[in-house]
Amino acid sequence: MTRHRYTDDEISAVYRAIYERRDMRHFLPDPVDPEVLKRLLQAAHHAPSVGFMQPWRFVRISVPDLRLALHALVEQERINTAQALGEREDEFMKLKVEGIRECAVLMVAALCERRGQYVFGRRTLPDMDLASLACAIQNLWLAARAEGLGLGWVSMFEPEPVKTLLKMPEDSQPVAILCLGHVAEFYDKPMLEQAHWAERKDLDTLLFENTWNTPCR
Numbered sequence: 001m002t003r004h005r006y007t008d009d010e011i012s013a014v015y016r017a018i019y020e021r022r023d024m025r026h027f028l029p030d031p032v033d034p035e036v037l038k039r040l041l042q043a044a045h046h047a048p049s050v051g052f053m054q055p056w057r058f059v060r061i062s063v064p065d066l067r068l069a070l071h072a073l074v075e076q077e078r079i080n081t082a083q084a085l086g087e088r089e090d091e092f093m094k095l096k097v098e099g100i101r102e103c104a105v106l107m108v109a110a111l112c113e114r115r116g117q118y119v120f121g122r123r124t125l126p127d128m129d130l131a132s133l134a135c136a137i138q139n140l141w142l143a144a145r146a147e148g149l150g151l152g153w154v155s156m157f158e159p160e161p162v163k164t165l166l167k168m169p170e171d172s173q174p175v176a177i178l179c180l181g182h183v184a185e186f187y188d189k190p191m192l193e194q195a196h197w198a199e200r201k202d203l204d205t206l207l208f209e210n211t212w213n214t215p216c217r
């Protein structure tokens, strides 16, 4: 055992947040305590980032018309996605894929402008800015679960109209519409699993040894 190890209870709490985190799409109207929101954003801001780039930006949406405009963009993309799915179109249209109008706090998570000047760790893999933003969102997601709040990640939107709505710079990029708020209960499984859309894969089928597709011994 290492002296750096957390206590058993602390370790359990970390795994509990990981396993009980859910993508939430049903929310209660109760407001989120501003102090809690600050803590969640600080948790996001302490995520790892490529070359310590910190490419994340969070735009809080407090104007009701803006919220409705974002919802309309997502609804349009939901319909386009359904059509692109072909034979699963009807099944998809029955899924709830966002809680934009109901959630207490709505934010757009975005990548900052002028990212080209950051080369450290991105010369061959420029998407590492996106990976860094995803780490920040995951921090926020886990911290929210620990605080008893639900978060939903919505990626069904055309980025350009979102940029126009929020007056974002041309070279920035909206990545996620985040719905945050109190929930009546957390789903005990991913909603897409409950709806028989998809199942969790067997971890062993995703682990290889030395060469691709060679199962671990």
Ligand SMILES: Cc1cc2nc3c(=O)[nH]c(=O)nc-3n(C[C@H](O)[C@H](O)[C@H](O)COP(=O)(O)O)c2cc1C
Pocket: 021, 022, 023, 024, 025, 096, 097, 098, 153, 154, 155, 156, 189, 190, 191, 192, 193
């Ligand atoms: C990058 C990313 C984008 C996502 N976009 C959406 C989305 O647009 N709508 C939605 O309902 N869920 C979205 N999700 C949530 C996933 O559907 C969800 O994470 C997955 O079904 C597993 O469920 P769980 O998060 O509750 O474990 C997204 C998740 C990620 C990581």
